[in-house]
Amino acid sequence: MRSQALKKVVIVGGGSAGWITAAPLARLLCRPGQPDHCEMTLVESAEIGTIGVGEATLPTISFYNQLLGIDEAEFVRKTQASFKLGIEFSDWGRVGHRFFHGFGGFGPGIHNRPLWAYWLRLREQDPPLPSYEEWSTATVMARNLRFTRPQPDTPSPAGAFNYAYHFDATLYGNYLREHAQRHGAQRIEGTIVRVETSGENGQVTTLHLSDGRRVEGDLFIDCSGFRALLIDGAMKSPYEDWSSWLPCDRAMAVPCQRTDPMTPYTTSTARSAGWQWRIPLQHRTGNGLVYCSSHLSDDEAAGLLLGNLDGAALDEPRQQRFVTGRRKQAWVKNVVAIGLSSGFLEPLESTSIHLIMEAVGRLTALLPDRSFQPTLADEFNRQMARRYESVRDFIILHYKLTERRDSEFWRHCADMPIPDDLAHQITLFRETGRVAILEPEGFGEASWASILLGLGVVPRRHDPYVDQVDIDIVRRHLASVHSAIRNAVRTMPSHADFLASANGSGP
Numbered sequence: 386m387r388s389q390a391l392k393k394v395v396i397v398g399g400g401s402a403g404w405i406t407a408a409p410l411a412r413l414l415c416r417p418g419q420p421d422h423c424e425m426t427l428v429e430s431a432e433i434g435t436i437g438v439g440e441a442t443l444p445t446i447s448f449y450n451q452l453l454g455i456d457e458a459e460f461v462r463k464t465q466a467s468f469k470l471g472i473e474f475s476d477w478g479r480v481g482h483r484f485f486h487g488f489g490g491f492g493p494g495i496h497n498r499p500l501w502a503y504w505l506r507l508r509e510q511d512p513p514l515p516s517y518e519e520w521s522t523a524t525v526m527a528r529n530l531r532f533t534r535p536q537p538d539t540p541s542p543a544g545a546f547n548y549a550y551h552f553d554a555t556l557y558g559n560y561l562r563e564h565a566q567r568h569g570a571q572r573i574e575g576t577i578v579r580v581e582t583s584g585e586n587g588q589v590t591t592l593h594l595s596d597g598r599r600v601e602g603d604l605f606i607d608c609s610g611f612r613a614l615l616i617d618g619a620m621k622s623p624y625e626d627w628s629s630w631l632p633c634d635r636a637m638a639v640p641c642q643r644t645d646p647m648t649p650y651t652t653s654t655a656r657s658a659g660w661q662w663r664i665p666l667q668h669r670t671g672n673g674l675v676y677c678s679s680h681l682s683d684d685e686a687a688g689l690l691l692g693n694l695d696g697a698a699l700d701e702p703r704q705q706r707f708v709t710g711r712r713k714q715a716w717v718k719n720v721v722a723i724g725l726s727s728g729f730l731e732p733l734e735s736t737s738i739h740l741i742m743e744a745v746g747r748l749t750a751l752l753p754d755r756s757f758q759p760t761l762a763d764e765f766n767r768q769m770a771r772r773y774e775s776v777r778d779f780i781i782l783h784y785k786l787t788e789r790r791d792s793e794f795w796r797h798c799a800d801m802p803i804p805d806d807l808a809h810q811i812t813l814f815r816e817t818g819r820v821a822i823l824e825p826e827g828f829g830e831a832s833w834a835s836i837l838l839g840l841g842v843v844p845r846r847h848d849p850y851v852d853q854v855d856i857d858i859v860r861r862h863l864a865s866v867h868s869a870i871r872n873a874v875r876t877m878p879s880h881a882d883f884l885a886s887a888n889g890s891g892p
Contacts, residue, residue: 415569
């Protein structure tokens with residue numbers, strides 16, 4: 386049988402999405418001198434800027450970096466990265482209140498039930514009880530500005546957490562560009578002026594550049610951002626609008642001077658018509674305001690953002706307009722959209738880069754040959770739709786559960802209808818203390834419990850299974866874990882010292 390293996394893969398657009406896609410595919414496909422060698426070309430234009438909204442990440446980025454054989458110390462130096470243990474939410478549930486979404490669980494449970502389920506039982510009998518957050522190693526580390534790498538083989542709090550990174554997205558894109566080019570990816574500087582499709586099957590065949598050059602390919606990957614040059618312009622894949630559930634439609638971003646202490650977490654502070662992020666890097670602090678334009682003007686947004694920086698602004702705020710949602714089909718014929726071209730979910734839980742990496746992983750698993758069997762596209766679209774919808778519902782959760790009524794925006798969020806699956810998840814937890822995980826590869830039980838409890842949803846009943854354990858055993862177990870976490874964190878270096886050490890300049 387004649388081989389139908391891909392011979393030419395073309396990626397449209399650079400930036401984070403383009404080079405995150407190119408790096409692993411180049412390692413997989415570019416094998417010069419081998420019969421199965423595939424050429425890979427990335428087309429990007431310096432005239433078209435990139436959007437750096439993804440400076441904060443989730444722990445899954447570690448697996449991606451390990452897959453590429455990336456040295457963490459080099460990565461931290463070249464991207465001006467810092468470490469991230471989770472997200473602190475301020476003023477979300479109510480003004481003056483804060484809670485933390487830490488990476489990892491809440492210490493060892495008992496009899497296959499999570500520790501926080503026993504905390505719910507104990508708080509009914511032994512009030513006042515310390516916050517459930519004090520049983521999260523990542524949260525206690527973050528509150529104390531401590532950081533070290535987890536020790537996974539250690540049966541103690543020292544191994545009971547995960548971490549991610551904050552980094553300069555442009556520097557990360559450049560870093561991956563070097564990696565991809567070392568493994569055979571070719572870069573073309575140019576502006577695409579026309580996309581040619583086949584009259585026979587409607588597939589994209591050729592990109593025409595402004596200087597007359599032509600770029601032909603078999604598989605085309607659209608990383609062109611909101612322009613969606615191929616998936617929208619050529620394939621006409623419709624866009625599903627989710628703004629009825631996620632009403633914020635604009636963002637302002639501005640860097641400011643770095644200030645100490647160097648926090649090992651992202652900060653999300655709710656404002657009158659949206660929320661503000663703070664992302665600490667080694668050389669600066671990233672800041673931004675996500676807001677709803679029907680409740681806050683652009684001038685008001687810029688003033689609000691600049692008035693709430695903790696260092697001198699290093700630039701003028703840059704605005705980006707968006708419509709939250711996704712492509713109904715991210716893979717059409719021989720075009721696969723990855724990144725902003727496939728959909729946009731605001732960066733509240735740092736999922737932008739995560740979803741890019743998810744898409745690359747799923748494309749790799751379902752890599753087509755030149756026959757482009759439609760069932761592969763169907764499966765990719767099914768999986769990515771489920772992932773986007775799961776993340777969407779997790780983000781809606783933050784808005785819906787607010788107790789704030791101090792602005793029209795927050796009143797709208799509290800009163801808006803929500804997807805049926807999410808309504809079920811909230812009701813189940815409120816009535817029974819159980820977490821329903823509808824997407825096993827999405828946010829886990831501990832993450833859902835963190836947000837639900839953090840936003841004030843106290844279950845009316847606890848899981849009756851936890852009543853089978855003697856209450857004194859529960860008390861001793863929670864006390865022991867609480868003490869072990871505090872003692873372990875006390876011996877850890879500060880985030881700043883660990884970062885200096887990782888850069889080769891500290892103790």
